[in-house]
Amino acid sequence: MRLFYGVIMQLIGSVPSPYVRRVRIWAQENDCKLELVSLDIFSDQDRPTMASKNPARKIPILVDGDLTLSDSNSILRYLLEKTGQPKLTWPQEHLLTTINACNDSLVEMVLCKRSGFDTKSDKLFFNLQNERIEQILSFLNSHLSDEEFKSCEYLNISLYCLLDWICFRELADFSQHSALVAFHKQYGERQAAIDTNPRH
Ligand SMILES: N[C@@H](CCC(=O)N[C@@H](CS)C(=O)NCC(=O)O)C(=O)O
Structure with missing residues (x-):
């Protein structure tokens, strides 16, 4: 069954971040396609990209079409719901x-x-x-x-x-x-x- 279609979801984050990595590992384990947009969040060059998507200026940030979500906890809840999987107890x-x-x-x-x-x-x-x-x-x-x-x-x-x-x-x-x-x-x-x- 194809669960994800249309525009590929973007995950704005960085490779070292443990919170970003959680979402990436979960996505890979669950055949959920995510495009990683890797930023250096403390650099002058990349910081505005993060800030434009999340006023809290933290990663990870998930962009799915018109929806932008921040915080790994919310992102995971969203992905579980999207894939029809149960919430955490x-x-x-x-x-x-x-x-x-x-x-x-x-x-x-x-x-x-x-x-x-x-x-x-x-x-x-x-x-x-x-x-x-x-x-x-x-x-x-x-x-x-x-x-x-x-x-x-x-x-x-x-x-x-x-x-x-x-x-x-x-x-x-x-x-x-x-x-x-x-x-x-x-x-x-x-x-x-x-x-x-x-x-x-
Ligand atoms: N509760 C957040 C924590 C995210 C978080 O702390 N991310 C760090 C990177 S590992 C960050 O963006 N820090 C930037 C800052 O604190 O200014 C989540 O679960 O996503």
Whole structure:
């Protein structure tokens, strides 16, 4: 059955972004054609393109004909509906929000580092992010075998993108969490993970 026809949807984003990568992997795994418009979102040249599509000035952005959507969570909900697939259950939403919180904290820390702050210094903002990141990684490590997690493709994809981005950017150490290490290695063998690898 041909699910997508007409104009090909565009995904505005960048190759390293873990949020963009989630959508790309999901699309590849679900035979959903997306054209990636790859931007350097902090460059003077590309920033206006992003800003013209999303006042929040964040990626990913999906353009499907007249419809523009931002935020990976909304984009995924839209694509699930479009392909006639069930929504995430509430426990799965909770797990996704938890993965997002860890990812968001890491994005904030990267931006702080790029702004010249010492993110290891004993400051409330950094302490809160570091605590959240550590606690969530530990929580996820012990919930990988939960049925809610295992049965949800998008949760698997989102966690993989988070963990692989952590490794790629050397942002945190999860080597003591053996379930996360094994999951990262195993998911990384999937073709969609290989095809979206930001290292090449
Ligand atoms: N909640 C958003 C987060 C997206 C996000 O943080 N994207 C980053 C790139 S990985 C971004 O655009 N950052 C630009 C900024 O914070 O100014 C989502 O799920 O799409």
